[in-house]
Amino acid sequence: MNLESLSNELLLDLFEYLSVVHLLRAFRGLNVRFDTLLCTHFQVYGHLNFQSVSKHDFDIVCQQYLPSVIDRIISLRLSDDDDTPQQIDIFISYGFSLRQFIQLQTLSLYHLFSYETTMKIIEELHHLPYFTHLNFIDNHFLCDETDVEKMIDTIWSLPKLTRCHLYIDFHQNERLFPRLNTISSSLEYLSVEKFNFDLSKLDHLFQHTPHLRHLNVRLFDHSFDQQLSCSIPLMITLKLVIQNSLNHLVNLLQNLSNLCHLTVETLDIDLDGQQWEQIIIDHLPKLRIFQLKMHIKLEDNDDKQLKIDKLITSFRSPFWLDEHQWFVRCHCIEECCLNSILLYTLPYAFGYFDPIVKISSISTCPHENDYWSYNRVHSLIYRTPIIRESPLSKIGFPNIRRLCLSLPSNDHFWSVVTTLDQLISLNLALHDDDNDNNNHVRSQLQVVLDRAPHLYSLAFRSWSDLQMCLVDNRSLSVRWLDLQGYDENWSEERWFNDEQCTELSCSSLGIQCEVLLIRVEHRATILNLVNRMTSLRALSIKCRDDTFNGSSDRSSFTEDELVKWLKECLPSVSTIARHSVEFVRMWIR
Structure with a gap:
C-alpha cells in the first residue's frame, strides 16, 4: 500500500501527528490533492512551531512554503533560545510581518532578548482581528521603568486579548509590576512571573483588568495600611505566592467571594487550620478546590514537636476531614541552617519539590499509605541521597521532566524516582x-x-x-x-x-x-x-x-x-x- 491509496480522512488524521515544518517539506507541491488536504488541515490545525528547528528547515519553510499558507496559520511559536539563536531577527529579515497572519489567534515568544524587536511584534498584533492568546516564556530585557510600562500598556490595549502569560525579566532591582495606563476590556486569564505585586499594585491591576477571571501572581508586601478598594466578583481561579503579610492575604481573599479554585503558597505566614477554616467559611463560600503549601519558620527556642502537634491537630476538624476531605501532610525540616515546617494539602499540587534528608513527617490522612505518589511534580532536585529511614523515602515521583542529580547516588533513588519515561x-x-x-x-x-x-x-x-x-x-x-x-x-x-x-x-x-x-x-x-x-x-x-x-x-x-x-x-x-x-x-x- 502506498501513501496515495489512503483516504483523505486517514491522511488528515496522519497530518495531526506531524509538525508543520515536516508537513510542508514532505507534501507541499506534490500534487493538487495533497495541496488541498494541506489547506484543509491548516484551517483546523494551523499551528506553526519554529522551536528547536534546524536553520536549514527554517530557511526553506520561510522562503518556499510559508508565503502560501501564511493566511491560514492560527498559532505561531518563535524562539531565540540557544538552539535557534537570532531566529526572530531572521524571520523579520525575510520580510514577514505579523499583520500578514490574518487568522492568527495565538503567539508564543521564547527567550527574546531585544526589547525593540518585541515592541515591534506586539504593535503588529493590533492589526489581527482574531488574536486572543499571548505568551512570553523566559524573556530577558534590559530597559528602564518607562519602557516596561510602555510594553505592558501596549499589551493591555490589544482589543481581543483574553489570555496572557508574562514570564519577562527586565533585570531591574525593583521588580514591581508597572503602573497601568490602559484598561483591558477583554483580558480574562493572566499569569505573571518575575514580577512582584504589593497590594496597591494588585488593586491597580484589578481596576485596569475588570474582566479578570483567572490569575497567577506573587504578592510580596511589607506595608501595613494597604487595602483593596473593591471586590473582584468575576475571579474564580487564583494561584498565589505570598510572603510575610497575613493581613494582606485575608484582605485579598475577602474580596473574592466567587472564587472556586485557590492554589496558595505562603512564606513566613503562620496560619493554622482553624484560621484557614474561618477564612474559607467567612469569605470563600464557593471554594471547591483548595491547594495549599506553607513554609513556616521556626525560632530556635520553639518547642518544635509541640508546634507540629498543634498545627496538625488544627487540620483535623470535621470541616477538613469530613466536609471537604482536604488532608494535609506536615514536615519538620532540620538541615544545615534550615529550621522550619512545611505543610501542604494532599495530593501534592505543586510542580517542584526539594527532598531534604533530615525531616520528620505526619499527616491527617486516614491511611498512612495514602497520597505518596507526587504525580504533579515535574521538576526535582535530588542533591542528597535519601536514606531509607527518612519519611521522604515513601514518596514516588513518576512524572519527572526536569531533574537535577548528583552522582554517585544510592540505589534508593530508583524507589523515589520510579520512572524516567517523561524526563x-x-x-x-x-x-x-x-x-x-x-x-x-x-x-x-x-x-x-x-x-x-x-x-x-x-x-x-x-x-x-x-x-x-x-x-x-x-x-x-x-x-x-x-x-x-x-x-x-x-x-x-x-x-x-x-x-x-x-x-x-x-x-x-x-x-x-x-x-x-x-x-x-x-x-x-x-x-x-x-x-x-x-x-x-x-x-x-x-x-x-x-x-x-x-x-x-x-x-x-x-x-x-x-x-x-x-x-x-x-x-x-x-x-x-x-x-x-x-x-x-x-x-x-
Whole structure:
C-alpha cells in the first residue's frame, strides 16, 4: 500500500501527528490533492512551531512554503533560545510581518532578548482581528521603568486579548509590576512571573483588568495600611505566592467571594487550620478546590514537636476531614541552617519539590499509605541521597521532566524516582574519589540514560574528569549538550582544549549532538567542532582568547573581532552574533 491509496480522512488524521515544518517539506507541491488536504488541515490545525528547528528547515519553510499558507496559520511559536539563536531577527529579515497572519489567534515568544524587536511584534498584533492568546516564556530585557510600562500598556490595549502569560525579566532591582495606563476590556486569564505585586499594585491591576477571571501572581508586601478598594466578583481561579503579610492575604481573599479554585503558597505566614477554616467559611463560600503549601519558620527556642502537634491537630476538624476531605501532610525540616515546617494539602499540587534528608513527617490522612505518589511534580532536585529511614523515602515521583542529580547516588533513588519515561532535561554534578569510583559514576550515569528514552537535554554542571562525562556513555535521544560547567568544587570554569574537543566529537553523545554549549581555549577549536560534529546545528561558545570587552549596551556588539573572524571562516548561511559580553551564539545548520 502506498501513501496515495489512503483516504483523505486517514491522511488528515496522519497530518495531526506531524509538525508543520515536516508537513510542508514532505507534501507541499506534490500534487493538487495533497495541496488541498494541506489547506484543509491548516484551517483546523494551523499551528506553526519554529522551536528547536534546524536553520536549514527554517530557511526553506520561510522562503518556499510559508508565503502560501501564511493566511491560514492560527498559532505561531518563535524562539531565540540557544538552539535557534537570532531566529526572530531572521524571520523579520525575510520580510514577514505579523499583520500578514490574518487568522492568527495565538503567539508564543521564547527567550527574546531585544526589547525593540518585541515592541515591534506586539504593535503588529493590533492589526489581527482574531488574536486572543499571548505568551512570553523566559524573556530577558534590559530597559528602564518607562519602557516596561510602555510594553505592558501596549499589551493591555490589544482589543481581543483574553489570555496572557508574562514570564519577562527586565533585570531591574525593583521588580514591581508597572503602573497601568490602559484598561483591558477583554483580558480574562493572566499569569505573571518575575514580577512582584504589593497590594496597591494588585488593586491597580484589578481596576485596569475588570474582566479578570483567572490569575497567577506573587504578592510580596511589607506595608501595613494597604487595602483593596473593591471586590473582584468575576475571579474564580487564583494561584498565589505570598510572603510575610497575613493581613494582606485575608484582605485579598475577602474580596473574592466567587472564587472556586485557590492554589496558595505562603512564606513566613503562620496560619493554622482553624484560621484557614474561618477564612474559607467567612469569605470563600464557593471554594471547591483548595491547594495549599506553607513554609513556616521556626525560632530556635520553639518547642518544635509541640508546634507540629498543634498545627496538625488544627487540620483535623470535621470541616477538613469530613466536609471537604482536604488532608494535609506536615514536615519538620532540620538541615544545615534550615529550621522550619512545611505543610501542604494532599495530593501534592505543586510542580517542584526539594527532598531534604533530615525531616520528620505526619499527616491527617486516614491511611498512612495514602497520597505518596507526587504525580504533579515535574521538576526535582535530588542533591542528597535519601536514606531509607527518612519519611521522604515513601514518596514516588513518576512524572519527572526536569531533574537535577548528583552522582554517585544510592540505589534508593530508583524507589523515589520510579520512572524516567517523561524526563527531557537532566542536570548532573559528578563526584569521584578514586578510579573505581569513577567507573561507578559512569555506570550509574549510563543506567540513568538507559532509563530516559525521551531525554533531550543533558547538562554537566560539575565534574572532576572529562572521562566521567563522555566515555562510553550513550543515549539514543540526547541532542543537547551543555558542557559549560565547573570543577568538582564549583570554583573554576571548565575550558576545553582541541584534544578534548576531538574526544568529544568522537564520542557517542558528541556524534549525535545538535546543540552544544561549551567553553574553549582557542577560537580555532570552534571551527574544528563545527567540521567534526556533523549533526551540530547550533553552538553557544565562550572562547578564552576572545578580546571583546564591550559594555552592556547591545548596540556596541556590532564591532566584534571574534564574531567578524567567525563570519569570515564559516559558511555565509550561518548566523553568528554576540549574545552577551562573554558568549557568542551560532546557528549553523
